[in-house]
Amino acid sequence: MRLVVARCEVLYTGRLTARLPEAVRLLMFKADGSVLVHDDAGGYRPLNWMTPPTMVEDEDGLIVVRKGAGKSEDRLEIRIAEVLSDVTHDMGESVALQKDGVERHLQEELAARPDALGAKLRLVRREWPTDIGPVDLMCRDESGDWVAVEIKRVGTIDAVEQLSRYLERIELDGCRGILAAQAIKPQARTLAESRGIDCVEIDLAVLRGQREPDLTLFSA
Amino acid sequence: MRLVVARCEVLYTGRLTARLPEAVRLLMFKADGSVLVHDDAGGYRPLNWMTPPTMVEDEDGLIVVRKGAGKSEDRLEIRIAEVLSDVTHDMGESVALQKDGVERHLQEELAARPDALGAKLRLVRREWPTDIGPVDLMCRDESGDWVAVEIKRVGTIDAVEQLSRYLERIELDGCRGILAAQAIKPQARTLAESRGIDCVEIDLAVLRGQREPDLTLFSA
DNA sequence: CGGTAGATTTCGTGA
DNA sequence: TCACGAAGTCTACCG
The missing domain is CATH 3.40.1350.10 (Trna Endonuclease; Chain: A, domain 1)
Incomplete structure (x- = not known):
C-alpha cells in the first residue's frame, strides 16, 4: 500500500463530474488497484475514489487513474502541488472479516x-x-x-x-x-x-x- | 490525521459483532473522530470503522473506540501486536467537493x-x-x-x-x-x-x- | 455480464 | 430526533 500525503487538486469524470479544490489530502493506492482520496474529516467515505480494476499512470506531478474504456470511461485526475509524505508498506496477506448478526x-x-x-x-x-x-x-x-x-x-x-x-x-x-x-x-x-x-x-x-x-x- | 500501520486484531460490537483476525492493517484516525481500518485490498470500504462522534482511548497496545452509551454502545477494539509505522499529519483546512450531474x-x-x-x-x-x-x-x-x-x-x-x-x-x-x-x-x-x-x-x-x-x- | 437485494450501508435534508 | 430518499452508492450472489 502506498500512502501519499500531498496538497493536490482532484478531478473526476465518469458517472458525474466532480472537482476537489486544492488542499492537503491523503492518497491511498492499494495493491489491488483501488485508489482513495481521503480528507482529515468526513467519516468513512473517501472524497474521491476508484474501485478496481484500474490503470494508474503517475508522472511529473500528475496521477491519472482510469477504469473502463470509450464512452463509459471513468477518470480520476490528481494534480499534485506539493508532496508532504510518500511511503509504501508491504502489508502481506489479508485475512477475511468474520461477521455475525447480519x-x-x-x-x-x-x-x-x-x-x-x-x-x-x-x-x-x-x-x-x-x-x-x-x-x-x-x-x-x-x-x-x-x-x-x-x-x-x-x-x-x-x-x-x-x-x-x-x-x-x-x-x-x-x-x-x-x-x-x-x-x-x-x-x-x-x-x-x-x-x-x-x-x-x-x-x-x-x-x-x-x-x-x-x-x-x-x-x- | 494519524496514520498507523500495524499488525493488529480488531473486534467490533454494535449493530453486529465482527472479528478481524490479526494481520497488517492501516489505521486511520481523522481529526473529527472518524476511525477507519483499511486493508491493502478490497476497494473503497474499510474493513472496520466508526463514524463521529467517537471517544478514542489509546494505551499500552490497546485502542478502544466508543460511540453512544448504554445498551446501544458501539465499540471498536484494536489490539496492537506490532507497530510498523505511526505518523501524524496536520492537513489544514478542508474544502468541499463540488459535484455536477446528480x-x-x-x-x-x-x-x-x-x-x-x-x-x-x-x-x-x-x-x-x-x-x-x-x-x-x-x-x-x-x-x-x-x-x-x-x-x-x-x-x-x-x-x-x-x-x-x-x-x-x-x-x-x-x-x-x-x-x-x-x-x-x-x-x-x-x-x-x-x-x-x-x-x-x-x-x-x-x-x-x-x-x-x-x-x-x-x-x- | 446484467439484475436483485443487502449493508455496521453512509449521508443529506426536511419535518 | 426521526424518517425518507439519494449515492459515482459498493458488494455479494445468482442467472
Missing part, C-alpha cells in the same frame, strides 16, 4: 425456530422461489394455511413493498405475510397492517437463548 | 424544459406535495390532463413503486405518470408499462444543449 444469521435462526414469529408455524422451505425473487421463509400455520416471511435487519416501507410483490405473485390461496425484523419503522408497520401483513420484532440474542425475554417486566 | 441537476433542467419529456408539457410546480412525500414535477399536458413526473439517475423497480404510490395518493382525476431517468432498467420499464407509466430516458448533455441529438444517424 440478515442471513437472522434467517438461519428463524428457520430453526419459526415459532419465534408468534404463531405455531412449520417451515416448508427457505428461499422459496417466485418469478421475481425468493421469499425468505415459506411456512404453514396450525390451520395449514401458507405464510410468507420476509426477514430484514430493519423493517422499512421498502420491505413491506417487497413482501407485497411476493404475495401478489404467489400462487397459493390465502397466503398471508409476516415481516420479521430486529427493528420495524412505525410507517412500515402502518403500511403493513393496512395490507394485512403481520409485523414481528426479533431480538437475536433472545432467539438464540443467550438471554431470556425480560420476564421481570410482567412478574413483579 | 438528480437535482436533472430535475432543474427538466423543470426548465419539460417538453424534453416527449409531450408538450407545462410545468405546474416542482416538489408537488402529497401526504407521503413530494412528486418531483407536476405538469399538465396539451389536453390539460395532469402528469406526475418521477426523476431518477437510474430508473429501477423501486422508482416505479415510488411513483405508483404517489399516483395512488394524488387526488387528481386521470393523473398519469412519467418515469424520467438517464438509464432505465428493462424490468423497471416492463413494470412501468404494465401500470400505464411512461418511461423516458434523458441525456443530460443533450438536455443542456451542450451537444445536439445525434442527428447524423438519421440525416445521411
